[in-house]
Amino acid sequence: MATALVQMSQVNKKFPGVNALADAHFELLPGEVHALVGENGAGKSTMMKILVGIYAKDSGQVLLEGKPVNITNPKAAEAAGISIIHQELNLMNDLTVAQNIFIGREPRKWLPFIIDEKKLVANAQQLLSDLHIDLDPNEKVENLSVAQQQMAEIAKALSFKSKVLIMDEPTATLTDREINELFRIIRDLRSRGVGVVHISHRLEELKQISDRITVMRDGHTIETLQTKDASIDEVIRLMVGRTIFQESPGIPENPSKEVILEVKNLNRGRLVQNVSFKLHRGEVLGFAGLVGAGRTEVLRAVFGADKPRSGTIAVKGKEVKINSPSAAVKNGIGYLSEDRKRFGLATSMDVQTNISLTVISRLSDKLGRVNFGKIKALAEKFVKQLGVRTPSITQLVQFLSGGNQQKVAIAKWLNADTEIIIFDEPTRGIDVGAKSEIHHLMNDLAAQGKGVIMISSELPEILRMSHRIVVMCEGRITGELPGGVSTQEEIMTLATQRVGAKAA
Amino acid sequence: MSQTATKRKGFGATGRNALQRLLAFSALILMVIIFSFASESFLTPSNIVGILIATTVIGILALGVTFVIISGGIDLSVGTVMTLSAVMTAIFITNLGLPIPIGILAGVITGSIAGWFNGFLIAKLNIPPFIATLGTLFVARGLALVLSDLAPIYFNDAPEFNLIAMGSIIGSVIPAFPVPNIVLVFFAMAIICGFILNRTTLGRYTYAIGSNEEATRLSGVNVAMWKMAIYALGGCLAGVAGVVLAARLNSAQPSLGFGYELEAIAAAVVGGVSLRGGQGTILGTVIGAFVISTLTNGLRILSVPQEWQIVVTGLIVILAVYLDIVRRSREPGAT
Known part of the structure; x- marks a missing residue:
């Protein structure tokens, strides 16, 4: 088995009043699509935010390709080859696709503050066609559909030569056709050895795209399953299987039919x-x-x-x-x-x-x-x-x-x-x-x-x-x-x- | 999937934005036609030169304001910063007897420092732009009055200052159109600003910050630093406007300048610069400046009292902002 790209173990994180993560663990292999599922508040996003340095962990260990790392901010994560695409897209609508992808890293000419727009567009075009993403680099982001914006985000994330790509509910607002296009790109990334973490609530969709599924609940990692052996029923059972409320159900009779x-x-x-x-x-x-x-x-x-x-x-x-x-x-x-x-x-x-x-x-x-x-x-x-x-x-x-x-x-x-x-x-x-x-x-x-x-x-x-x-x-x-x-x-x-x- | 490629090289020019520019330009043409029919003295060389001169100061201020508004901010201080810069120039040339170029430099630097100060308040101390620049408005106004001792300072010992500014290179070629050199300064500034906005990192980050400040920050751009640069540029142009105004009037008038900020903002907004940031062009602002000055000029020629001209300017600003809101609310994806 190849060395894991990411190995998180015994990660703990407390927020005021909540144990967001309790001895949670997670592993991502190169060339794998790993689905992360759980109810709202199960700790999926918290875990990934710790991985990219948005939150600091209270304790625990994170290994990147076998070496311990301590990532404390999103820039460091990018430098280490980890990119995250948030649920709310982070693009600048008034700029073009190319300008968005290379924001802050524009190629220059003549003087250090003059942008080489031609090279910028050419680089973006190159990147997009490498990824088989059909987008016009000169198109303004505000004119793109949500799915296209997502693809622009993916292109931006991968322009950092990321080895790990985390997607937080990427399909929440997409149509089926757009989802298929997104999956095609994800499979393409997988074949290049990129490890993809896919957070989603759409369980049947995870059957299609993922290799493994990790279920989280109440801040714990419950189980990691091989997708091909897992049934959706089983995943749901693992997701919700907590002891029910301490108090007994107290629903009063309601005679009214008005x-x-x-x-x-x-x-x-x-x-x-x-x-x-x-x-x-x-x-x-x-x-x-x-x-x-x-x-x-x-x-x-x-x-x-x-x-x-x-x-x-x-x-x-x-x-x-x-x-x-x-x-x-x-x-x-x-x-x-x-x-x-x-x-x-x-x-x-x-x-x-x-x-x-x-x-x-x-x-x-x-x-x-x-x-x-x-x-x-x-x-x-x-x-x-x-x-x-x-x-x-x-x-x-x-x-x-x-x-x-x-x-x-x-x-x-x-x-x-x-x-x-x-x-x-x-x-x-x-x-x-x-x-x-x-x-x-x-x-x-x-x-x-x-x-x-x-x-x-x-x-x-x-x-x-x-x-x-x-x-x-x-x-x-x-x-x-x-x-x-x-x-x-x-x-x-x-x-x-x-x-x-x-x-x- | 991808729509027909827009061949436009620059950025910031969407279809909608181009539409607003076209609208402003049509309004300009329409005004010219109406005013020419209404008064014989409107479309005369001397009146056209008058409009050009009137556009210069407001236009230069509006160029700086354009950067600030595209970045999602506002600068209310440009009018009085301009006055302070004019007073500074006058002090250097008249009171200190220094050469004219040093005086000009003093004015421009004064404006830049005031602009940087705005940027510092906004980017480092997180004071909302409206309040920060309102504060600077009064600071600059007060300083101008203090430094000038409440009285205009004339350039009696440096008559060349006014001669260079109001002399006419164009007039020496086409005697019928003695367009003073300060108008050329305005166009030169517009070209430089267009270059900065479209071809440099400063321009790129101006659009990026105005479009989505948080996303820009997350992309690793030093937003605070660039904001200060943007406000400093706005102040620098206010400084240039101050020097131009002083040269034109052959004096620094410490009580002038109040209210110019709104005309400058109006020019930018009429020209399609969106108050919500992210959108706008230099060409639009130049057209907008001409719309404002032509309107003022036309109303004056039609003997509309000045009080009413102010009312009309105010209504134009409201109309332009309303058009901007209508434009933005039709945006695809906005729910």
């Missing part, structure tokens, strides 16, 4: 395709799927934050037109965004102001003078009701913990007489105790007859909380499962069910 929200044939771009679903009064409806499946996009469209191309929305049986968040609020729909700090709360203002923000006009007189007494009373009521742990209602929200910030955000919607509340990743980044409180709160809301929609990437949470689970993949709803009795495997199977491919 449909409080009905969405029909909603369309918006590639992440919202023909989406239809119903929400009942008193129900917690879970939206499961992988990152980028289009869950947030669907509910943003429902909330009026993005304009759908087509589709209808009915609230309590009456069709409504929601073209802005304020229209959604008028119809009793509230939305707690994924990124509380950016969208949900004015963190530099105090608790009472945030709680009253949605109803401040109701607490003011006809001249617009705000009644601070009412605001205070309202804020105190909610702080007590939701158990917000804050020294006072005049505390600035930025000084509260994540869980308490989330409660303030929830209070904001409760007092707006919201009947439908959308929670987008409500417990991400908050500690276990607060998490459980928020779960109870969601149950309470449902019990009071509100409709709750919860987007979560955490499968145990989805399973434990939801009456029904809608699973999405690539902008489509791929199935609906009953809560409580379904399994993580069932969700993962639906969540990876791509168009034109059936999960085995």
